[in-house]
Amino acid sequence: KQEVTQIPAALSVPEGENLVLNCSFTDSAIYNLQWFRQDPGKGLTSLLLIQSSQREQTSGRLNASLDKSSGRSTLYIAASQPGDSATYLCAVGDSNYQLIWGAGTKLIIKP
Amino acid sequence: EAGVTQSPTHLIKTRGQQATLRCSPISGHTSVYWYQQALGLGLQFLLWYDEGEERNRGNFPPRFSGRQFPNYSSELNVNALELEDSALYLCASSGGTNQPQHFGDGTRLSIL
Numbered sequence: 001k002q003e004v005t006q007i008p009a010a011l012s013v014p015e016g017e018n019l020v021l022n023c024s025f026t027d028s029a030i031y032n033l034q035w036f037r038q039d040p041g042k043g044l045t046s047l048l049l050i051q052s053s054q055r056e057q058t059s060g061r062l063n064a065s066l067d068k069s070s071g072r073s074t075l076y077i078a079a080s081q082p083g084d085s086a087t088y089l090c091a092v093g094d095s096n097y098q099l100i101w102g103a104g105t106k107l108i109i110k111p
Numbered sequence: 112e113a114g115v116t117q118s119p120t121h122l123i124k125t126r127g128q129q130a131t132l133r134c135s136p137i138s139g140h141t142s143v144y145w146y147q148q149a150l151g152l153g154l155q156f157l158l159w160y161d162e163g164e165e166r167n168r169g170n171f172p173p174r175f176s177g178r179q180f181p182n183y184s185s186e187l188n189v190n191a192l193e194l195e196d197s198a199l200y201l202c203a204s205s206g207g208t209n210q211p212q213h214f215g216d217g218t219r220l221s222i223l
Contacts, residue, residue, distance in 0.1 A: 034211060043115075043201055043214040051209060089154070096167050097208045099144075101154040 006102035023090030115215035136204030
């Protein structure tokens, strides 16, 4: 059974810092991996999707990597801003196209 | 382009009642997914519909059901409501199984 873990559960950093959020999964037979952000009381915003055949994806200040063999993905945020404060969720897509979710990392960027 | 829309925003019910939640996908998306986000439990996959058919179902009892209409909109029905059904219910749509899922803002269901 696929399990997805996100570490740390919470992170607080000063504005301007580069930071890395981690996601690990137990079964390397994944279809894809997505990173989302969720603002309080809101739905989810898709940030990046990495297909199983890809190693990384970039969008603006965000870069996500995927290492299936080690069961890990990282989300790199460059030059963090207060508007980046949110909960970041990692979700692994399995062969049934079902997303298995991590519990999220709550990120606070201090001005 | 309009995003995924869900209605109602909030829904208050009592135990034993039935709830209906609605979702309109992004235009052109044929797949609709439903998730439950209960406090302290994280996101749990509920149902996946594509082209009007139920394609996959999460580990939820049969009183959670739904359907997808010819215009690809969807509704989630929850019968015999229980207190633990209180949660944020999120709907997502995608243009294919290898495409990102885009989420609505959710329906917050409260059971009194």
